[in-house]
Amino acid sequence: MEKKILKVHPKDNVLVAFVDLAEGEAILYGDQVYILKDNVKAKHKFVTEDLRTDDQVIMYGVLVGKAKLPVPKGAVLTTANLKHAATGFHTGEHHMEWHVPDVSAWKDKTFNGFHRTDGQVGTANHWLVIPMVFCENRNLDVIQEALLNNLGYGRNENYQAQAKELMALYEKGASVEEILNAQTSYTEKAEPKNRMFPNVDGIKFLTHNGGCGGIRQDSQTLCGLLAGYITHPNVAGATVLSLGCQNAQVSILMEEIAKRSPDFDKPLYILDQQKTGTEADLLSDAIKQTFAGLIQANVNVRQPAPLSKLCIGLECGGSDGFSGLSANPAIGYTSDLLVALGGSVILAEFPELCGVEQNIIDRCVDPADAARFAELIKTYSDRATEAGSGFDMNPSPGNIKDGLITDAIKSAGAAKKGGTSPVVNVLDYPEKVTKPGLNLLCTPGNDVESTTAEVGSGANIVLFTTGLGTPTGNPIAPVVKISTNTVLYNKMNDIIDLDTGSIIAGEETIEEAGARILNYVIDVASGNTTVSAVRHIQDDFIPWKRGISL
Incomplete structure (x- = not known):
């Protein structure tokens, strides 16, 4: 039977729609029946209790917003009735217990990379x-x-044939309408x-x-x-x-x-x-x-190297209401696997960690790193506010249209990319990764600026999740594009490499998808698989000026 809704965390007072739901429809979840007050599009949320003005909205078990006005049980959340809100955070002595995943299946695996004299290994040359x-x-x-x-x-890509056909039509006196409706030919992929x-x-x-x-x-x-x-x-x-x-x-x-x-x-x-x-x-x-x-x-030639020589950047862009439920937690599990194997991962995009700061602080191995993270994110937030903006203005029109109504909702899902492992280091742009494990890097949420920064800090592959679709790549590091939903993958599979819509469909677990992604990463790192961004020569490179760029 088709799964219609999901409650992400037991503490949540919202349910996520997996399919379009109609006003007046009776939705059964557990022993509760909810009569929908509105049409609820897939990826959007409706509340499970009556809310008064300023009542808290909880998702992923954290505060993600407050009601702007009274919201009845079964009503859809929109920018009209929900405003951004997030919990505060503090530093101190915190200890976490990490449940290390089983990595026996990858224990003896290697990738074929380019060895440098300083001990680093490249996935490209x-x-x-x-x-x-x-x-x-x-x-x-x-x-x-x-x-x-x-x-x-x-x-x-070779579109020259199409251009020549259009030129010939124009020379024969074709009108604008005839040009627009012409059935011209083009070769999308010429011979290498x-x-x-x-x-x-x-x-x-x-x-x-x-x-x-x-x-x-x-x-x-x-x-x-x-x-x-x-x-x-x-x-x-x-x-x-x-x-x-x-x-x-x-x-x-x-x-x-x-x-x-x-x-x-x-x-x-x-x-x-x-x-x-x-x-x-x-x-x-x-x-x-x-x-x-x-x-x-x-x-230089490729030679075998241990997986511990991989450094993966974690990125999302064109996010949707499924990002935090499928692709992001999937690469979060990939991240945990790589950390357990001695590799490095980078979680960036500080404006998209708003509301989950305390969880990250609690995961810092060194109290000095917890304090540095708190200071970096506070300074960044203050500068955004001084510029007349703020983290609450981070969600794009596309994000909002597809269910990410507040920055805190977006952030709670975006943070899933970092998995559950301890934070071993906190870096300020453009510092270099020097420790194996999960590293935090202060960057904007802007896709290309952040990807540019992660690679500059040492990522030799980037995992990039998207719910709406984006061609983003990097000049020197393969950027693996991963869709959050199968509709997107089928629609834009010329620029998307992997699909995690199988998680939403109930066909695959987060752990199974994360393991599949790691195997794909090994193939890409070895030069056996060419990702779409590399194939299309999508060489996006935008340095971050430390003015405010959300």
């Missing part, structure tokens, strides 16, 4: 071309045009091009809008992020272009590299345009040096 300042972006475009297609790294350097997965150009202007701290942070990418295990080396006079000086970049890799020995070519002279000389030197770097990078 890329060469980077990086500007120190936005003034050099145009030069990167020229280098990209010169190298990518010639060396076999161009995009596989032969690469001159088969062991190099890509040449990645990290264009950005920073490096000068703003405040000096922005440039220091940008240099830290770029250093995180240069020293990343998925990177073989880099070409760096500097104008010369910008705030983000090469000397700062080198200091940040030394922090992360004191014995840094990757090939690194640095060019200064103001010292070099003509643009032509700069570009010629950059192309030659990049080509020389690719020859060196191509020497």
